[in-house]
Amino acid sequence: MRLLRGLGLLLFVLLLVVFAGVLYARKVSNPVVSGSVQLRGLTGNVTVTRDRWGVPHIRAQASDADALYALGFVHAQDRLWQMEFQRRVAQGRLSEVLGDAALPQDRFLRTWGFYRAAQSALPALSPRTRTLISAYTAGVNAAIAQDRLPLEFRLLRFRPERWTDVDSIAWSKLMAYDLGGNWDQELLGQRVVARLGAAGLDAVLPPYPAGGPTILSSQELGSTGHLGTPGTPRTGLAGVTLPAGAAAQLASQLAAARSLGFVNAPGKGSNDWVIGGQRTSTGKPILADDPHLGLSAPMLWYLADVQGPTLHAIGASIPGLPGIVIGRNERVAWGVTNVNPDVQDLFVEAPGAPLQSRTEVVRVKGKPDVKLTVQWSAHGPVVARSDEWGDRQSRAVTLQWTALETGDTTFDAFLGLNYARNWTEFRQALGSYVAPSxxxxxxxxxxxxxxxxxxxxxxxxxxxxxxxxxxxxxAHRWTGYVPFSQLPQVYNPQDGLVVTANNRVAPDTYRPFLAGNRMWAEPYRAERILQLLNPGHPLSPADVAAAQLDTFSLVWRDLKPLLLATQPDGALSTQALALLRDWDGHETLQSVQASIFEAWLAQLQRMAQDELGTPAQPDATALTSVAVLAQLRQDGPLCRDTRAGVRDCAQELTRTLSAATADLAGRLGTDPARWAWGDLHRSYSKHGAFGGVSAIGWIWNRGLPTPGGTDTVDVARPEPGTFRQTHAPSYRQVIDLSNPNASRYIGTLGQGGNPIGSHYADLQRLWRDGQTIPMSSDPADWGRSETLNLRPAR
Known part of the structure; x- marks a missing residue:
């Protein structure tokens, strides 16, 4: 009884804390969205009208700088904690507020030098960009001065420092890391070659399938003069075997990056496409985009409509970054997906190679400061060091990466897109683009x-x-960069269609992108999109939106004959196979076959673990669907597992089906007819600081059952071991160039950062169910709205 009373008292205290937090959040951290405020730094009046979904429509009278000032102001009003967390990640200063548990992350972030790279980028930017960034920074600081801080600051007991122009660049470096690297594949490649020989590389990391669709054809590249300069084909796989100590240091940094949500997982990707007017029901182009990124709470994107005298842009912004990243203005629209060229290399420096160094101090909450020496060579940062080489001499392992080099003008490109009015200006803006491609x-x-x-x-x-x-x-040098004029591009292709899904950009006739690249996404999404966009009739915006939501699995189509030929072992396996025989391949919420298929595929993707071992990251050696298919078709060696008594792929299919059904029975019960995909597969949007704290994480974290699966167009690959969906279409847009205000968009959660605010997650179900809101600059489309007037302080 005494224990029960103690537990009851603890629960009561916890409820009081939560209740106090709720009151604080309601009274203090909710933004002021109506009335009038006077702010220093404005040159003229600005109105901020938030529509029924909390999307701000900014109208600046005097200057475009005022419009970006207002964007900074509303970003900080709604998402100040997100901005603070992001800049502390970039700076490597998490331990100051989270304690020594964040030291591994800070060491990784300081070692790589993301913030130093952002500092070096600022001087390279154009005067216009510098002016607009400074205006945005002033707007952020004006909001901080309002002293309506989010709950996270109160719980962690600190106040934010003033925002700086470098802070507005810094997060873009982490986005470049999330979207633009293969250093982890180099580590895996070394592991594969060491254990399986050079031939094993194609088994574990297979090249892009020969018949897979490419974004551009040879004819499209050649007709526009951008065929590229043929390069020298690959002549070998000679590399350096990193000793255990250096490999362990790199694995530790990789684990730190993954703990921050930066995961280069199979199936992570994006879709975008553009359709010419000859193919549409409107007679004008339709452009669609849905970038697939890690889910977070609050959501990464912030929808906004920003207008000054010459700046008229609407779409998806990122809190902390000025301007619209994906969207449209009154004349042009754009979308993005990841290209995945190989822009990172690990080098082993010679003994005694000249290195620069500096000592950084990592402040740790409640603990003594930690001093960290960071070094770098002409290639880039020293990411590991070891004296375990054959000659016992100390050598440094360094990383060369385009995003860490000086002179990064990517911000000029993105702000230039906001202003572009035609194809010429669009290309001129992208001429300044550096990373991530x-x-x-x-x-x-x-x-x-x-x-x-x-x-x-x-x-x-x-x-x-x-x-x-x-x-x-x-023999191992970067001798330059592919000239912009030779990068893949096309204008008004004859077939009126460009489809990208992280698939291979160009065929063998274009070589600069191909050497060593094993990072192309599997061809399934691109192939399915091409099927959906060639229906034999003109496409409407509704047709395009429906294509974004497609859950048909071409992976199932290819694996079906192999899986259905499996000899079942036990009643559950027999029932599961019987259910799969009649499946149409659509991974809907109600589908029990989707659960069986994804659970089985997850087991098959682990078939290389006995050869490669199980690293700290459970999906680091997970095979792609293409690799699984190749092994099963060829009765490949990865199927064999002598410890488990598996001699061939037929036995591996039996074993993995049995393991999958046993796993499902443990999660959902022993009746396969009740294994609905929606009961197993849920989105998981996690708060960066508190999401993993069981006692309070639920306040911020959000999730709900979701459709889709591995390599479906509506991509929703389940996380190994949990079946959670941690990566998703983070934003969707369908832009109708015949009537731009009829365009539509949506994010994963909502506009707000306050977990009890009305706009924290009000878009979540709309997003899951494929609904969207108006991407309109017309007040008639905004519904009930509230207007805040920003006035220059006198």
Whole structure:
């Protein structure tokens, strides 16, 4: 009884804390959204009208700088904690507020130097960009001065510092990491070659299928003069075997990055496409985009409509970054997906190689400061060091990466897109783009469409493919970058269609992107989108929106004959196979076959673990669907597992089906007819600081049953071991160039950062169910609204 009373008292105290937090959040941290405020730094009047979904429509009279000032102000009003957390990640200053549990993350972030890279980028930007960033910074600081801080600051007992211009660049470096690297594949590649030989690389990390769709054809590249300069084909896989100590250091950094949500997982990707007017029911282009990123709470994106005298942009912004990242203005629209060129390389420096160094102090909440020495070479940061080489001399492992180099003008490109009025200005803006390389699709109100894949793509010395760590010698050099004029691009393609789904950009006739690249997404999403966009009749905006939500599994189509030929072992396996025989392949919420298929596929994706071992990250050695298919078709060696008594792929299919059904029975009960996909597969939007704290994480975290699966167009690959959906279409847009205000968009949760606010998660069910809200700058489309007037302080 005494224990029960104690537990009851603890629960009572916890409820009081939560209740107090709720009162605080309601009274203090909710933004002021109506009335009038006077703010220093404005040059003229600005109105901020929030529509019924909390989307701000900013109207600045005097200057575009005032419009960006207001964007900074509303970003900080609604998402100040998100902005604070993001900049502390970029700075490597999480331990100051979270304690020594965040030290591994801070060490990784300081070692790589993300914030130092942001500092070096600022001077390279154009005067216009610098002016607009400074205006945005002033707006953020004006909101901080209002002293309506989110609940997180109260719980962690600190106040935010003033925002700086570098802070507005810094998060873009982490986005570049999330979207633009393969250093972890180099580590895996080394592991594969060491254990399976060079031939094993194609089994574990297979090249893009020969018949898979490419974004551009040889004819499209050649007809526009952008075929590229043929390069030297791959001549070998010679690399350096990293000793255990260096590999362990790199694995530790990889684990730290993954704990922050930066995961290069199979199935992570995005879709965008543009359709010419000759294919549409409106007679004008339709442009669609749905970038697939890690789910977070609050959501990454912030929808906004920003207008000044010459700036008229609406779409998805990111709190902390000025401008619209994906969207449209009154004349042109654009969308992005990840290109995935190989822009990272690990080098082993020679003994005694010249290095620069500095000592950084990591402040730790409640603990003594920690001093960290960071070093870098001409290639980039020293990411590991070891004296375990054959000659027992100390060598540094360094990383060369385009996003860490000086002179990054990517911000010029994004702000330039906000202003672009035609194809020429669009391409001019993208000429400044550095990293992470993206597939940009384009459309304008005059009926033109196009595509560009900008960014710095290194040209390597002949014979080196970039797939493994290499020595720092004359045979392994970056000799320059692919010129912008030779990067893949096309304007008004003859067939009136450009589709991108992180698939291979171009066929073999275009070589600069191909050497060593094993990062292309599997062809399934691109192939399915092409099927959906060639229905034999003109496409409407509704048809395009429906294509974004497609849950048909082409992976199932390919694996079906192999899986259905399996010899079942036990009653559950027999019942599961019987259910699969009649499945139409759509991974809907109600489908029990989707649960069986995804659970089985997850087991098959682990077939290389006995050969490669089980690293700290459970999906680090997970095979792609293409790799699984190849092994099953060829009765490949990865199927065999002598410890488990598995001699061939037939036995592996029996074993994995039995394991999958046993797993499902443990989660959902022993009746396969009740294994609905929606009962197993849920989105998981996690708060960055408190999401993993069981006592209070529920206040911020959000989730609900979701459709889709591995490599469906509505991509929803389940997380290994949990079946949670941690990556998703983070934003959707369908832009109708015949009537831009009829365009639609949506985010995963809501506009607000206050977990009890009305706009924290009011878009979540709409997003899950495929609904959208008006992407309109017309007040008639905004519904009930509230207006805040921003006035210059006198």
């Amino acid at each position: 993206q597939n940009f699709v384009y459309a304008d109100v005059d009926g033109n469409i196009g595509y560009v894949a900008p960014g710095r793509v290194p040209v390597r010395t002949p014979g080196w493919d970039g797939s493994l760590p290499v020595p720092d010698d004359a």
